[in-house]
Amino acid sequence: MKTLNIRTKILSTLLLLLTSYAFAHPTGNMIVIGDNVLWSYVNPINDPNHYACVMIWTKGSQPKVFVQSEYAASDFMLYNKQNEIYMIERRFLQASDEFHIRVLKSTIGSQPKVIWDWFKDDYRIGEGGFFMLSDDQMVFGKYPEIYSLKKGEQPATYFKFDQPINKIRAVEHNQILLLSDNTCYLVQQNGNILKQWNDLIDQKVENAPMNRNQVFDADYSKGELLLSYWGRRSFDLINANGKRQIILQQSDPYTPHWVAFWNKEKLLFSSKLIFDGSTPKPHLTLLTEQNNQSLIWNIQ
Numbered sequence: 001m002k003t004l005n006i007r008t009k010i011l012s013t014l015l016l017l018l019t020s021y022a023f024a025h026p027t028g029n030m031i032v033i034g035d036n037v038l039w040s041y042v043n044p045i046n047d048p049n050h051y052a053c054v055m056i057w058t059k060g061s062q063p064k065v066f067v068q069s070e071y072a073a074s075d076f077m078l079y080n081k082q083n084e085i086y087m088i089e090r091r092f093l094q095a096s097d098e099f100h101i102r103v104l105k106s107t108i109g110s111q112p113k114v115i116w117d118w119f120k121d122d123y124r125i126g127e128g129g130f131f132m133l134s135d136d137q138m139v140f141g142k143y144p145e146i147y148s149l150k151k152g153e154q155p156a157t158y159f160k161f162d163q164p165i166n167k168i169r170a171v172e173h174n175q176i177l178l179l180s181d182n183t184c185y186l187v188q189q190n191g192n193i194l195k196q197w198n199d200l201i202d203q204k205v206e207n208a209p210m211n212r213n214q215v216f217d218a219d220y221s222k223g224e225l226l227l228s229y230w231g232r233r234s235f236d237l238i239n240a241n242g243k244r245q246i247i248l249q250q251s252d253p254y255t256p257h258w259v260a261f262w263n264k265e266k267l268l269f270s271s272k273l274i275f276d277g278s279t280p281k282p283h284l285t286l287l288t289e290q291n292n293q294s295l296i297w298n299i300q
Contacts, residue, residue, distance in 0.1 A: 027040070027075045027077075027127060028040025028041070028052075028075055028076055028077050028078065028258075029077060029078055029129070029217070029258055030078070030258040030259075030260045030267060030269055031078045031079065031080045031085075031260065032080075032260050032261070032262045032267070033080045033083060033085065033108060034083070034108070035058050035059065036056055036057070036058050036108055037056070037057045037058075037260070037262065037267060037296075038054055038055065038056050038057075038066060038078060038080075038085065039054070039055050039078070039258065039269065039284070040052060040053070040054055040055075040075065040076040040077065040078060041053055041054075041055055041282060042279055043055075043065055043068060045279055045281065045282075045299060046278065046279060047279075048279075049072040049073070050072060050073050050074065050279070051068070051069050051070075051071070051072055051074060052069040052071075052074035052075045052076050052089070052090075053065050053066075053067060053068045053069060053076070054066045054067040054076050054078065054087060055297075056108075057284075057296055057297065063284075063296065063297045067087065067104070067106070067112055069089060069091070071089075071091040072091075073091060073092035073094070074089065074090060074091045074092075075089075075090045075126075076088065076089055076090075077090070077125075077126030077127065077129075077130060079130055079131050079132060079170065081131070081132060083107055083108070084105060084106075084107060085105065085106045085107060085108070085112075086103060086104070086105055086132050087103070087104040087105075087106070087112065088101050088102075088103055088104075088125060088126035088130065089101065089102050089103075089104060090121065090125075090126065098120055098121075099120070099121040099122075099124065100118045100119060100120055100121060101116075101118070101119065101121040101125055101126070102114055102116055102117055102118045102119070103115050103116035103138070105135065115135050116151055123140070123142045123147070123155060124142065125138075125140050125142070125149070126140060127142075128140060128141030128142050128143060128165075128166060128167045128168060129141045129167045129168040129169050130168070131168075131169075131170035131176075133148075135151075136150060136151045137149065137150045137151065139158050139168070139176075140155075140168070141165055141166070141167050141168035141178075142155075143164060143165065143166050144163075144164030144165055145157060145161075145165065146158045146159060146161060146165060146168055146178070146191075159189075159190055159191035160191065161178065161185075161187075161191050163178075163180045163183065163185075164180060164181070165178045165179065165180055166179050166180060166181065167179040167217070167218075169218065169219065169220075171186070171219070171220045171221070172220070172221060172222075174189060175187065175188060175189075175194065175220075176188075176189065177218055177219070177220050179215060179217075179218050181201070181214065182198070182199060182200050182201045183196060183197065183198050183199075183200060184196065184197045184200060184215070184218050184225060184227075185197075186220060197225055197238055197242075200215050200227065200229075201213055201214070201215065201231065202231070202232060205231045205232055208230065208231040208232075209230060209231075209233070209252075209255045209273060212230055212231065213230075213231030213232075214230050214231055215227050215228065215229055215230065215231075216228045216229070216230040216256060216257050216258075217256075217257060217258045217259050218259065219259050219260050219261050220261075221261040222240070223239070223240030224237060224238065224239050224240055224261075225237070225238040226259045226260075226261060226266060227259065228256040228257055228258060228259045228268070228269075229256060230255060230256060230257075232246075233249065233250040233251060233252070233254065233255060233256060234246045234248065234249050234250065234256065235247050235248040235249075235250075235256050235259060235266075235268045235287075237266070247266065247268075247287060247291070248268050248285060248287060248293070250270050253272050253273055253274050254270040254271070254272055254273075254283055255270060255271055255272075255273045256268065256269075256270050257269050257270060257271055262286075264289040265286060265287060265288050265289060266286070266287040267284065267285075267286060267287075267296075268284070268285045268286075268287060269282070269283070269284045269285075270282075270283040270284075270285070271283065281298075281299045281300060282297050282298070282299055283295075283297070283298050284296040284297040284298070
């Protein structure tokens with residue numbers, strides 16, 4: 001009986017840790033709108049109930065909360081279409097073991113309004129990236145496919161692609177960036193490939209965080225590809241001529257997560273991952289055109 005109790009306690013502890021990690025950040029992304037940068041996180045950061053928020057930062061100011069969720073075990077995923085901000089807000093309902101989401105729309109300086117009310121989410125919509133075709137239709141990535149979803153309907157395949165896709169991202173000229181395990185594709189809205197980058201993963205990497213040798217995020221602008229390479233703890237840039245270089249090397253416990261081009265500057269978001277059940281601490285760096293580093297948000 002004593003052995004059984006010990007096993008029960010161990011299983012309970014493991015379940016608690018797994019639950020903590022499941023709702024730990026980073027879940028979400030980072031976007032740029034004019035002079036503003038927005039990203040998803042939690043507020044307060046150390047709250048184990050995980051109340052999601054959207055942070056905003058403008059040069060010359062301090063990061064502050066733009067939108068705060070009222071729900072525990074929540075997350076935000078972001079997309080901007082010119083000056084319009086679309087936010088998928090997700091919450092986990094423990095009683096029914098379900099995720100539910102809604103879609104909010106806003107602009108800088110205005111209160112968000114609900115354009116899609118809460119509905120059950122079986123696809124973890126937004127985690128693999130999304131963008132809005134209109135207020136009534138979105139496109140989202142869910143490994144290994146790309147789906148289209150009209151308001152009030154069920155998802156349907158947006159276009160067929162030969163390779164399994166982990167993430168999607170809308171980029172300039174109405175094009176889409178598709179990220180697979182080892183390749184990134186720039187495609188048209190119908191899936192036709194315009195450009196691709198192969199062999200993104202260094203197979204010789206050792207001691208990758210959580211043993212995950214992967215590219216976590218990517219952004220594209222004017223022929224250049226910006227990568228968040230989780231496995232090597234580095235931020236990489238592939239220029240228009242195909243030359244790849246590390247533009248910021250992180251070290252344990254910092255792990256690269258999100259990237260975004262900001263005109264000729266680059267936003268590089270890491271998290272301090274120590275896997276003790278606490279929420280990862282943010283570390284956001286701005287890299288100027290002259291390769292000067294400026295620390296935007298860093299919480300110990």
